[in-house]
Amino acid sequence: MPTTTAASEAPATTFGLKPFATPQTLRVGLFVGGAFSIPFYVADKEGFFKELNIKVEYESFSNGPAQMEANKTWDISATGTGGILSGTLGYGVKMIGLAEYERNTYLFVRPTSPLAKDKNNPANWKGTTWLYPMGTTPQAVLAEELRKRGLTLDDVKQVNMDVATALTAFLGNQGDGLGSFNTVALKALDAGLVGVADFDTPNAVMATPSAIADKRDLLTAAYIVFYRTGEWLKSSPENQKKAAGYLLESSLDEGIKISADLAMRTMQRFTPVPLDQDIKEMVDVAPDSTGTYTKRPISIAEQSVLLNMMNFYIQQKKYSDADRIRIFDQKLIDPAIAMDAAKMVKDLSISGARK
Amino acid sequence: MTITQPLPDAQALSKEERVSLVQKAKRKEKRTSLLLSVGGALGFISLWQLLLVTGLVSRRYVASPLEIAVLFWTKLSDASPDGSVLGQNILSSLQVALTGFLLAVVVGVSLGLLMGWYRGLDWFLRPIFEIVRPIPPVSWIPLTIVWFGIGLQAKAFIVFFSAFVPCLINAYTGIRQTSPVLINVAKTFGASNFTVFMKVGCPSALPMIFAGVRVALGMSWATLVAAEMLAASSGLGYMILMGRQFARADIVMLGIVVIGSIGVILTFVLGVVERKVLGWKKQ
Numbered sequence: 001m002p003t004t005t006a007a008s009e010a011p012a013t014t015f016g017l018k019p020f021a022t023p024q025t026l027r028v029g030l031f032v033g034g035a036f037s038i039p040f041y042v043a044d045k046e047g048f049f050k051e052l053n054i055k056v057e058y059e060s061f062s063n064g065p066a067q068m069e070a071n072k073t074w075d076i077s078a079t080g081t082g083g084i085l086s087g088t089l090g091y092g093v094k095m096i097g098l099a100e101y102e103r104n105t106y107l108f109v110r111p112t113s114p115l116a117k118d119k120n121n122p123a124n125w126k127g128t129t130w131l132y133p134m135g136t137t138p139q140a141v142l143a144e145e146l147r148k149r150g151l152t153l154d155d156v157k158q159v160n161m162d163v164a165t166a167l168t169a170f171l172g173n174q175g176d177g178l179g180s181f182n183t184v185a186l187k188a189l190d191a192g193l194v195g196v197a198d199f200d201t202p203n204a205v206m207a208t209p210s211a212i213a214d215k216r217d218l219l220t221a222a223y224i225v226f227y228r229t230g231e232w233l234k235s236s237p238e239n240q241k242k243a244a245g246y247l248l249e250s251s252l253d254e255g256i257k258i259s260a261d262l263a264m265r266t267m268q269r270f271t272p273v274p275l276d277q278d279i280k281e282m283v284d285v286a287p288d289s290t291g292t293y294t295k296r297p298i299s300i301a302e303q304s305v306l307l308n309m310m311n312f313y314i315q316q317k318k319y320s321d322a323d324r325i326r327i328f329d330q331k332l333i334d335p336a337i338a339m340d341a342a343k344m345v346k347d348l349s350i351s352g353a354r355k
Numbered sequence: 356m357t358i359t360q361p362l363p364d365a366q367a368l369s370k371e372e373r374v375s376l377v378q379k380a381k382r383k384e385k386r387t388s389l390l391l392s393v394g395g396a397l398g399f400i401s402l403w404q405l406l407l408v409t410g411l412v413s414r415r416y417v418a419s420p421l422e423i424a425v426l427f428w429t430k431l432s433d434a435s436p437d438g439s440v441l442g443q444n445i446l447s448s449l450q451v452a453l454t455g456f457l458l459a460v461v462v463g464v465s466l467g468l469l470m471g472w473y474r475g476l477d478w479f480l481r482p483i484f485e486i487v488r489p490i491p492p493v494s495w496i497p498l499t500i501v502w503f504g505i506g507l508q509a510k511a512f513i514v515f516f517s518a519f520v521p522c523l524i525n526a527y528t529g530i531r532q533t534s535p536v537l538i539n540v541a542k543t544f545g546a547s548n549f550t551v552f553m554k555v556g557c558p559s560a561l562p563m564i565f566a567g568v569r570v571a572l573g574m575s576w577a578t579l580v581a582a583e584m585l586a587a588s589s590g591l592g593y594m595i596l597m598g599r600q601f602a603r604a605d606i607v608m609l610g611i612v613v614i615g616s617i618g619v620i621l622t623f624v625l626g627v628v629e630r631k632v633l634g635w636k637k638q
Contacts, residue, residue, distance in 0.1 A: 065599060065600045065601070065602065066599075068602065069599065069602070082600065085601075085602075086600065086601060086602035087602070089602055090415070090601075090602020090603070090604070091415065091602060092415065131505070131586070133600070134437075134597060134600060135436075135597065135600030135601050136600070153438070157588060158438065158588055159505060159586045159587065159588050160586065160587055160588065160593060160596060160597070161505070161585075161586045165496075165497075165500065165585075165586070168497070168500060168501075169500050169504070169505050169586065172500065172501055172504070174500075174504050174505045174586075175505070317434075317435035317436060318435065318436045318601055319436075319601065
């Protein structure tokens with residue numbers, strides 16, 4: 001049983017959780033090169049999982065849809081927008097929390113590009129060739145930028161490439177624009193490219209249906225540790241520096257070449273959702289003011305993902321309104337783990353890290 | 356195929372009757388093979404549909420043959436989710452695969468014949484070929500971008516590498532197996548080394564060359580998905596990748612079925628060409 005204790009008898013674990021009586025194995029689908037996944041790694045390296053008798057095993061990914069496709073190999077993960085939609089719709093993976101509202105620069109051009117001088121002129125966008133992994137956030141951002149100027153994706157040429165390869169090709173003078181994210185986006189800025197579109201996108205914590213059914217206590221503990229670690233690494237410059245070191249380590253381990261400076265800047269931009277805020281956004285509900293879904297009140301998390309973000313994909317015919325309704329109907333954005341966590345936090349009166 | 360009914364005593368039949376009997380047996384064999392082939396394909400499709408209908412296999416991961424048939428029809432005019440209709444994807448893939456394949460046939464067969472015939476060239480090129488031969492085509496992708504960019508050339512280059520090796524090896528082996536008797540006869544009649552190469556060596560290598568080309572065709576079509584992973588905005592491999600990105604198992608399976616079907620058609624066309632070119636051998 002998961003394992004928490006009242007404050008008066010709380011053990012000396014970092015977040016006030018009581019260790020599991022028997023060793024547990026948590027399988028994490030780690031999105032490498034992205035800050036939103038790093039609390040798992042930091043918690044492991046700092047011993048936050050170990051003190052709860054939880055052993056962590058990793059499967060690493062650099063692309064959300066591929067991460068979701070391999071959902072049989074992990075219990076919990078953090079992913080970007082492409083992963084949230086392909087995971088819920090394609091594989092029945094559930095979103096159990098919001099990891100971060102990421103403000104990232106997604107679209108880049110060369111300094112000599114007409115877009116670098118005037119991005120508001122639709123003529124400068126029309127007919128351009130863009131390199132990025134389709135189905136991921138940059139595509140949604142490009143669609144939105146084009147929409148603002150009365151254009152659609154049909155007015156540009158899109159070439160599907162993974163982010164690292166796209167950067168290599170773009171620096172080799174291929175294409176007119178580059179779509180990127182995470183540390184690769186910062187590398188693009190370092191290479192002197194000019195950002196033309198910033199955007200807030202939700203990243204999420206996902207769990208597989210089998211883990212929710214069979215490892216619920218473990219998932220609840222992991223959920224709390226994830227969010228509390230996010231708070232921990234932002235609580236002091238020393239912790240943030242440590243986290244940057246772990247980001248560098250995990251990226252290099254997976255062959256993503258970044259510098260210590262780049263890792264530090266990534267961590268500085270990282271704004272993890274605190275535990276209390278996530279519980280509120282997952283659990284609190286209100287009627288949908290847009291009238292898109294009227295069968296029941298919806299949560300803030302559902303609104304962020306299914307009304308704001310998913311609109312881009314539906315406009316581009318990548319997903320349909322029926323897909324959106326399916327996510328609502330099947331409650332694939334599931335507050336169950338957040339509710340369990342809320343109860344545990346309340347029962348134990350645990351708040352924040354002890355150190 | 357065995358003929359089950361005993362043939363009447365051949366001696367008792369006229370020539371016309373014997374010809375008619377053999378033709379009848381051949382027609383029967385053709386019908387039986389056709390029936391078995393169609394039956395095998397239909398049986399496979401029925402089993403596939405049955406597994407889904409009975410719920411033994413989840414529809415979340417596998418689309419049914421019926422759904423694929425409907426999607427095929429829809430995709431002829433609907434560009435979502437990958438942005439291209441099926442016809443555009445097929446044409447785009449054919450362009451990539453056939454460009455790489457034809458280049459591989461021209462370069463691989465020519466080089467194989469020359470290496471097989473001229474010892475000096477063989478000694479000179481063989482070490483390089485032996486190094487290049489085991490390299491998987493996809494491992495060229497990072498360098499390909501630097502060398503050729505992200506257009507047709509780059510993708511065709513990846514396909515070229517998968518098809519080049521069987522073309523070269525078979526042409527080389529084919530010409531090396533040329534009968535010494537034929538070579539000596541040609542030489543006795545005063546033919547030059549080049550004439551013997553052209554008029555004896557090359558024709559006698561043709562059956563092996565066609566076997567290599569057949570393998571190369573299959574490999575170039577099979578490398579398509581890898582080539583379109585490099586960079587693409589349309590194509591069947593690209594369509595499969597987009598199906599993966601948007602978790603559309605039906606799009607992935609349609610791509611697989613279309614790639615398989617076109618592969619069969621291309622192999623059939625090559626078979627027709629082979630029969631025309633190698634007709635003399637049968638005689």
